[in-house]
Amino acid sequence: MKNYFNRIIVAFVAMIVALGATACAGGSGNGGGASAGGKDNLEIFMWTAGYGSDYMKAVITAFKDKNPDINVELKLSSAPAFSDIYLDPDNNSVDLYFTTAWGYSAYNEYLEPLNDIVNTEVDGVTIASKIGESTVDLLTAKDGNVYSIPWANGVCGLFYNATVFEQNGYKAPKTTRQLADLCATMVSDKQTPFIYYKEYWKYMINGWMAQYATVANFNKYNLGVYTFDDGTTSENSIDLFINNTARDKALEVLPSLIGSKGYIYTGTNTLTHTVSQTYFLNGRGLMIPTGSWLEYEMRNSISDKTPDIKIMKYPVLSSVGQLLGLNENQLVAVVAYVDGDATAAQKEFVDSLENKEAVVERVREARNVYFSERIGHGTFIPKKSDAKEAAKKFLQFYYSDEGLKIIEDTCGMLLPAKYGDGSVRKSNSDTTLITSCLELQGNEYASSVERSYTIPLFYNAGIENFWYFDPIGAFSYNANTSQIWTYNQYLEKEKSYWNDNWSQILIDAGLA
Amino acid sequence: MNRIISVPKKNKIKRRAKSERVVFTIEFIILTLFALTYVFSFIWGFISGFKTHDDLILNPWSMPETWHPENYIDVFSLLEVNGVNMLGMIGNSLWLVFGRSILSVLGPFLMAYAVTKFVFPGRNFLIGLNIILMTLPIIGAMPSTYRLYSQLGFINSPKILIASFGGFGATNLYFCSFLRGVSKTYSEAAEIDGANNYVILFKIIMPLCKGIIIALFITTAVGVWNDYGTALVYMPKLPTLATGIYLFSTEMTYRARMDILYAATMLSAIPPLVLYLLAHKTILTNISLGGIKG
Numbered sequence: 135m136k137n138y139f140n141r142i143i144v145a146f147v148a149m150i151v152a153l154g155a156t157a158c159a160g161g162s163g164n165g166g167g168a169s170a171g172g173k174d175n176l177e178i179f180m181w182t183a184g185y186g187s188d189y190m191k192a193v194i195t196a197f198k199d200k201n202p203d204i205n206v207e208l209k210l211s212s213a214p215a216f217s218d219i220y221l222d223p224d225n226n227s228v229d230l231y232f233t234t235a236w237g238y239s240a241y242n243e244y245l246e247p248l249n250d251i252v253n254t255e256v257d258g259v260t261i262a263s264k265i266g267e268s269t270v271d272l273l274t275a276k277d278g279n280v281y282s283i284p285w286a287n288g289v290c291g292l293f294y295n296a297t298v299f300e301q302n303g304y305k306a307p308k309t310t311r312q313l314a315d316l317c318a319t320m321v322s323d324k325q326t327p328f329i330y331y332k333e334y335w336k337y338m339i340n341g342w343m344a345q346y347a348t349v350a351n352f353n354k355y356n357l358g359v360y361t362f363d364d365g366t367t368s369e370n371s372i373d374l375f376i377n378n379t380a381r382d383k384a385l386e387v388l389p390s391l392i393g394s395k396g397y398i399y400t401g402t403n404t405l406t407h408t409v410s411q412t413y414f415l416n417g418r419g420l421m422i423p424t425g426s427w428l429e430y431e432m433r434n435s436i437s438d439k440t441p442d443i444k445i446m447k448y449p450v451l452s453s454v455g456q457l458l459g460l461n462e463n464q465l466v467a468v469v470a471y472v473d474g475d476a477t478a479a480q481k482e483f484v485d486s487l488e489n490k491e492a493v494v495e496r497v498r499e500a501r502n503v504y505f506s507e508r509i510g511h512g513t514f515i516p517k518k519s520d521a522k523e524a525a526k527k528f529l530q531f532y533y534s535d536e537g538l539k540i541i542e543d544t545c546g547m548l549l550p551a552k553y554g555d556g557s558v559r560k561s562n563s564d565t566t567l568i569t570s571c572l573e574l575q576g577n578e579y580a581s582s583v584e585r586s587y588t589i590p591l592f593y594n595a596g597i598e599n600f601w602y603f604d605p606i607g608a609f610s611y612n613a614n615t616s617q618i619w620t621y622n623q624y625l626e627k628e629k630s631y632w633n634d635n636w637s638q639i640l641i642d643a644g645l646a
Numbered sequence: 647m648n649r650i651i652s653v654p655k656k657n658k659i660k661r662r663a664k665s666e667r668v669v670f671t672i673e674f675i676i677l678t679l680f681a682l683t684y685v686f687s688f689i690w691g692f693i694s695g696f697k698t699h700d701d702l703i704l705n706p707w708s709m710p711e712t713w714h715p716e717n718y719i720d721v722f723s724l725l726e727v728n729g730v731n732m733l734g735m736i737g738n739s740l741w742l743v744f745g746r747s748i749l750s751v752l753g754p755f756l757m758a759y760a761v762t763k764f765v766f767p768g769r770n771f772l773i774g775l776n777i778i779l780m781t782l783p784i785i786g787a788m789p790s791t792y793r794l795y796s797q798l799g800f801i802n803s804p805k806i807l808i809a810s811f812g813g814f815g816a817t818n819l820y821f822c823s824f825l826r827g828v829s830k831t832y833s834e835a836a837e838i839d840g841a842n843n844y845v846i847l848f849k850i851i852m853p854l855c856k857g858i859i860i861a862l863f864i865t866t867a868v869g870v871w872n873d874y875g876t877a878l879v880y881m882p883k884l885p886t887l888a889t890g891i892y893l894f895s896t897e898m899t900y901r902a903r904m905d906i907l908y909a910a911t912m913l914s915a916i917p918p919l920v921l922y923l924l925a926h927k928t929i930l931t932n933i934s935l936g937g938i939k940g
Contacts, residue, residue, distance in 0.1 A: 186901070209729070212896040225796055408902040412703045432902050435700050 174204045176524040181214040181233040183511065184427030185286055189544035190232070196540055197531045204524045216514075219244045223518045230525040232285045235512025239275060239593040246515040247279035251526055257535045257554025264533055264551035272356055272509060272586040282514045285532070287548045288425035288507035289571040290337035291448060295420045296566065297441035298325070304420075306446040308469040308501075310342070311462050313449045314390040320420060321396040328392060329399040329419025331407035332606045336599055337505040338423050339384045342451045343600070344583040345500035347380035355600065356586045370591050370645055374600065375632040381600045383453040385609075386621055392610045393618060403610055408432070415440050425507050426548050426571045444570035447473075450500045458493050465497070472498040472579075499581055504574050506582035508550060548575065595643040602631045688915070695909035702904050717909040724903065725910050727890045732910070739871060739886040741804065747867040749810040750817060751859055757813030758821030759847060763833065773822075776814045788879070795880055802883040817862055824858050825851075861929045868918040887914050 180190055187210050194206045214234035218226040220241045238245070252262040252270055262270045265283060273280050294306065302323060307313040317327040344352035351361050360373040368374075375381075392398050399419045402410060407424070411432050414422040428443065429436065455465030467480035468487075472494060476484065487493050513532075515525045531537050533551050542549060542561055548571055552558055558576050574580065587593045608619040619627075640646035662670065694702050695717050697710040705711070725732045761769050792801075800806040832854065833846045841850070852859070870876075874888035885893065891910050922929075
């Protein structure tokens, strides 16, 4: 009898515990929403990336001063995640994301359209015009909505050790052939031309692709459109990957830059971006493909002993000269002409060209191309957020002149948008690196190219680049020379891969 | 009358044969070198915490150019994840370690006691189920687990400790193995004296199992201290020290402060190291899956 009652008691207690656990349901809530004190709660998730978080904290402080009815909570992360938006939308408490935009387009249904934000006037102009209409076009989804806008701006390209360049009399090259010759000179001077983080070569490769194809056609690549020489186009087709001459010509340069002994720092293919940047700042390589975040990201490594660092104008792909019927010297002459430092003989040659205007315009565009890492940094608002209005107010402040000035003063990064008066900078005390980036970005002929992933071919099928095999690993010098691919071998494997896998890619993309 | 006290002869020390001594020496050298590889990692990590980031990257194998002991202090302010500093992370680690360790040991102990000391319908099913659950791949179970925890309100909450109070797992097997070796005479004698099942369990059996309970508690505690996955997935707003260091290490790819990372890693290694040094004898003498204790 006693045991019987004991069992009853145990069963009853177990039931209470089970019910109690179930009754604890509720999760962390759906968005910020209103707090008990009547304030809006705005939770911001920020991927710290290379710009740090100090500037965001400063922006938030200023925003809260202007909006005392909004309580802002900043959640920092070293990982650019936003999976809670679609994995657990009902329990996601974040109202505003500052994170990577890679792949977000697959989840547009979980995001709030930002059309009203980009069309809002701030400081007398719309946010769209501050960001750049072409960028907003690249960000516009097929349904006509914009779901993400850039929150950071990285000017990317080939940075070089200006101090050593000056000491050794090296000149920033005008063409890729000159760049290869410069590398040979450096090696003979017992210098190491390149140190790098493998992934960052994509900035140069994409830039060269835009030089060869033109910026307009490169932007079409972002929309899955490939334009043939006769002007016909194909959309979402394999031509983008197997017949892409611009891609082939851009990759053709690499063996001459990184494929010979002494041209690259030993082991550079295994380095992370901060380690390669640390080595670069300490003189272990003279040139590095990276972005304008270099200085802020490596601020602990910067000292009085750090050399002057600058970004060079993109060397024009020598193949562009062939397109225009120019040999290498003639191409150099035209590039010098657009740079404004042509010799008399070079000027005479350019003036003598029959189609001078077309040639000069073409080369000028190529010479002033640069890759911008803006779209890759996307801000978006979850559709289920309870504080959408507060999030939108914050974005309006972020892109206002006041917000941009705080960003400029706090971390010195290049701004994701222009000021209302069209300027890109208010400070006159920028470092050498930032000044050179501003010269590249701010000249009247500058054309930025970006990668966007707003079509299913990219975000559903997971295609990040216009190539599959890692060209840097394939072409870079290796003591075991049998492991170095030739250019033709690379192209063959590349085309074979796309041909073999295209039908599956289309299925993954939802296009078949 | 004189008492005769017999004094045992001292045992003669048996000298090893020469061949045995040679083998012993070789084994000793090999094992010492092996142990040194572990010790070297600790020493290297400890010294690395005294360097600057650049010194660490540029001269990883040399002594610091200049010593920076402040790194071990700065780590408390610089190591911050989701607004939680190092002290906060240590606090989270402590309640998670103690709570989870106690519940993770108590639950299996109770279940092991039930299945080894009582005969009831479904007993063999429970024993078999334990084995099956241990073979389930975590990759398949994790999404469902996350969803369940989310609906129960366990995410980002100390309520997640409730989930530790399960009866299954390897700990259950250890207890089953041990309890099978505990004679029924103890409980029968207590029952004759009028003790109920609770008195027998908590006052007779549990004290007999004190050694293995402590050993498993310590091993579980060390495991939970170093486990960053659970907190990373289920408690992102309440990061533990292990989670913080893991996230900090990924953040270091952007902040270029590997020196702080190494300092933090070395500091976080101290508690489990001290715990193991103090309790290694208890652990080694009490854990056994077979019938003979080691």
